[in-house]
Amino acid sequence: MDTASKQLALALFEDLAPNGGIVQEAPTALGFRRSNAFVKITDLSAAGRRLVDITYFLIAEEAELRKEYRVDFGLFKWLLATTSNNRQHLRKLIREAQQAAIVLSEEDVGEGTKERWGSVPLLGAAFIEDNEYIFEVSDRLQRAIKNPAASHFLSLRYVFKSVHAKILHDRLQVHVDQGVTEWIELDELRVWLECAEKETYKTWKHFRQKVLDIAIEQIKEVTGLKITMLTLNEPGSKKIAKVRFRIETSEHPTSHNAALAVLRSLYHTLHKEMGLTKEELNEIISKREIYNDERINRAIEYTRHNVALGKVKLRAGGYFMKALREEYILGELDKQIHHQAAYTQSKKRCLRAKGRMSASKKQPPKRRNVLGRLPKRDGLVLNYLMQIVKQLSLESFV
Numbered sequence: 001m002d003t004a005s006k007q008l009a010l011a012l013f014e015d016l017a018p019n020g021g022i023v024q025e026a027p028t029a030l031g032f033r034r035s036n037a038f039v040k041i042t043d044l045s046a047a048g049r050r051l052v053d054i055t056y057f058l059i060a061e062e063a064e065l066r067k068e069y070r071v072d073f074g075l076f077k078w079l080l081a082t083t084s085n086n087r088q089h090l091r092k093l094i095r096e097a098q099q100a101a102i103v104l105s106e107e108d109v110g111e112g113t114k115e116r117w118g119s120v121p122l123l124g125a126a127f128i129e130d131n132e133y134i135f136e137v138s139d140r141l142q143r144a145i146k147n148p149a150a151s152h153f154l155s156l157r158y159v160f161k162s163v164h165a166k167i168l169h170d171r172l173q174v175h176v177d178q179g180v181t182e183w184i185e186l187d188e189l190r191v192w193l194e195c196a197e198k199e200t201y202k203t204w205k206h207f208r209q210k211v212l213d214i215a216i217e218q219i220k221e222v223t224g225l226k227i228t229m230l231t232l233n234e235p236g237s238k239k240i241a242k243v244r245f246r247i248e249t250s251e252h253p254t255s256h257n258a259a260l261a262v263l264r265s266l267y268h269t270l271h272k273e274m275g276l277t278k279e280e281l282n283e284i285i286s287k288r289e290i291y292n293d294e295r296i297n298r299a300i301e302y303t304r305h306n307v308a309l310g311k312v313k314l315r316a317g318g319y320f321m322k323a324l325r326e327e328y329i330l331g332e333l334d335k336q337i338h339h340q341a342a343y344t345q346s347k348k349r350c351l352r353a354k355g356r357m358s359a360s361k362k363q364p365p366k367r368r369n370v371l372g373r374l375p376k377r378d379g380l381v382l383n384y385l386m387q388i389v390k391q392l393s394l395e396s397f398v
Helices: 004-019 036-040 046-060 073-079 087-099 139-146 163-173 186-192 204-223 256-273 278-286 293-308 316-325 332-362 376-397
Strands: 031-035 069-072 101-105 117-121 126-129 132-135 151-155 226-233 240-248
Touching: 004 046, 004 073, 031 036, 031 046, 031 139, 036 101, 036 163, 046 069, 046 073, 046 087, 046 139, 046 163, 069 073, 073 132, 087 126, 101 139, 117 139, 151 163, 163 186, 163 204, 186 204, 186 240, 204 226, 256 278, 256 293, 278 316, 293 316
Parallel strands: none
Antiparallel strands: 031 151, 069 132, 101 117, 126 132, 226 240
């Protein structure tokens, strides 16, 4: 777990889980670039789809293909959005994922020059052992996960109860940047949402009320996306033939503590060394697209430099925030001046120390009274003993 997204997941888990915090409180940054091919997954429940999402998240940013992946079981459960110890339910979800498959073209795995079609199981061998979730995924599928030809960002913060909401959200993610989908045939939409075989949903009224309206409302509740559905009639008829969806994004409230975990690697420096206030930390959190790690580190370097030169007279935190907001940069010449000043100061200290050593060598050593070096009580005892020795010497002489 050495990539940025996985470090973030681990940091959030360590910060939130012990206090009962849930993954839904995490920042939207918790997620990965998912291949558009994976919106076509079928025959999975909402919980089964989430298990696949979490499993692929754990694979996504690793550079190399692996035979086997291992992750802390507690972290896996937290990402799965469950605190239940019901292993039987989890085993059922794993079996569900193992039995499902996805159709991958060579274009999906980055080999668009080849003509090949294949169906690949979503999950290979999987174990829960020694508090670890251990799993395998085929190399072909790993390539599609790690290097998607076309992708969208999947936030793991979003947990859906309705499988229809989950499927529709996945399908719409591909079109978020455009803000609108193409016109979709009604029968194709039923296939998307796995409603084609149910007689009830063949009627537009029931399909809309029992599937589409509920899914759209849940998507808004969970993600903040506002979905508007438009309809198109068959020519010369009032019968609905096609639909399209408009997508409007909106900010979703994020827990302060969870968002702060994004800054975990810099938190100690910002809070302890720079002494930033809660308001200043909140400003950085709310503007992370502007105040990225590189810009923050430049401001830290600039502040430390000027503190060393004695230019910062009041709060280092206030000085840092000004450097961050106005994007001050410590130039190479500034660094040379700083190094030259440090070298000069070091040289002066050495010369002063050398002068003191020379002066001490020229002075003759002072004779010291042995008794003067003894504690007062010990000196009195020694004097008393010397008097006795003297007296004994005189007596022996007589």
